Amino acid sequence: MEPVQSGQEPMSFSGKPWLQRYPADVPENINADTFSSLLDMFEQGVNDFAEQPAYINFGKSMSYRELDNQSRDFAAYLQQSLHLAPGERIALMMPNLLQYPVCLFGALRAGLVVVNVNPLYTARELKHQLTDARVDTIVIVDNFAHTLAEVMQDTPVKNVILTQMGDHLGTIKGMLLNFVVKYIKKLVPDYHLPNHIRYSTALSKGSGLRYIRPELNGDTLAFLQYTGGTTGRSKGAMLSHRNVLANVEQCLGMYGPVLKMGAEKVVTALPLYHVFALTVNGLLFFRIGAQNLLITNPRDLPGFVRELKGYDFTCITGVNTLFNALVNNEDFQQHDFSSLKLTIGGGMSVQRVVAERWQSITGSRLLEGYGLTECSPLVTVCPYDMDGYNGSIGLPVCSTEVRLVDDDGQEITLTHTPGEMEVKGPQVMSSYWSANDAESAGPDSPFHDGWLRTGDIATMDEQGFLKIVDRKKDMILVSGFNVFPNEIEEVAMQHPAVLEAAAVGVPQEDSGELVKLVVVKKSGVELDEKTLKAHCRQYLTAYKVPKVIEFRDELPKTNVGKILRRELRDQAS
Known part of the structure; x- marks a missing residue:
């Protein structure tokens, strides 16, 4: 892999350069065993904050x-x-x-x-x-x-x-x-x-x-959090009590200096079944005794904004599409943001124009993070003392090691040089639920020499800030949700008129990527885009349904017949 054009000459680095960039009150390491289980954390929380409101939904408060x-x-x-x-x-x-x-x-x-x-x-x-x-x-x-x-x-x-x-x-x-x-x-x-x-x-x-x-205890399994694998079949990441607790403490380590126990008010518009909201909104803010406003249907933007009236929230999380919708809503722009101190974006890339407009309207920096379900999920976050958007996914969180490796699996020690990002830390899962699955062992294992392979290609600068530049795997990211091409293709191939199909992600301004399906029809049959989309809707969640379908006479393939999705992606970009 060649260095990317960054305007700077690559230079050598060693160790963990990000530690020198941490704010002075952010620890290098956290204690992953602060609690022996999530049950211990829960019992302390309900005891310490018993009379305080924990959750609000549809105007109803629960202490x-x-x-x-x-x-x-x-x-x-x-x-x-x-x-x-x-x-x-x-x-x-x-x-x-x-x-x-x-x-x-x-x-x-x-x-x-x-x-x-x-x-x-x-x-x-x-x-x-x-x-x-x-x-x-x-x-x-x-x-x-x-x-x-x-x-x-x-x-x-x-x-x-x-x-x-x-x-x-x-x-x-x-x-x-x-x-x-x-x-x-x-x-x-x-x-x-x-x-x-x-x-x-x-x-x-x-x-x-x-x-x-x-x-x-810490090794007890707490969650089977489902995500896709490169085979396209959804599988459960085995997250133990210690995995999840460690990630809560890592979040607290990075953002604790600006959070006050028992005094925060957070907005939870992302669904709690999604691992980002689960750990950050559901567990981190429980850990500090926050008041949590649950938004049931954030797609009803007028209703969402109405629920914010009179709620002087101090923290909010979201994905780029949500923040973009809010900054373009006139009623939201009139909200009083004087209490807002922390905005965290994750699930998909945050766009500069959205981050800058958010900061202009609210006065709060939109701090991007990066994670994977397999990491409970946070791996990197932008530090709380950043002046504004810098296009990165931040620094590795406390007690986390990140390295970049080349195509031969050798560690890269030059800044601004792309390599596959690999992760180690107490938040990393032990394996997938199906232990005998092809993705849990052998050449398709998610681990490489004890490091979790993320499948994302990134670069690191002199301070340890990471930027995602490409994806090694074929996963498509739609509004923060993983979509795997094999699943789309499998459904498309069930239509009797489809001979071959390949699904790829196409960059889209408001949702990260959209799903594009390239199809070869069987000879002598009729099939149009509307019909095939209707077929896909029967078997796929809405965000997985192809937004664009292109018909071709043939698909690009390797000399052994493997479809070249990367070539299709490049053509679509």
């Missing part, structure tokens, strides 16, 4: 004490009524609602492994994840119950706990919201799930049952 009581009741129900043993898997399939933290911490308190599920999954995607993780129990909002009903009999799921949007909002307000959602907006398609359990019933029964605190 840390209420979260303690209700998650205890849920844990007791799981243990005593459903007889779930520590280590069994429970899926959570819901947007940002008060039910989510109750179920999340209730499941962890019962010693279960949490499997977060995107509520917008198609039946096909849901079936794969539930089957692969061998999920016994699922908590699902009834808006999405029809998807589960399609595949329920083909999964190992035995217990279905159904909740409605308004279940935590009180009798009158909750019933009204549930009525509007179901009968006015018609957002609850018909479903048939016999023997399901109502969420409210679970809490009620659990309140009269005994809770038994499980024996947990």
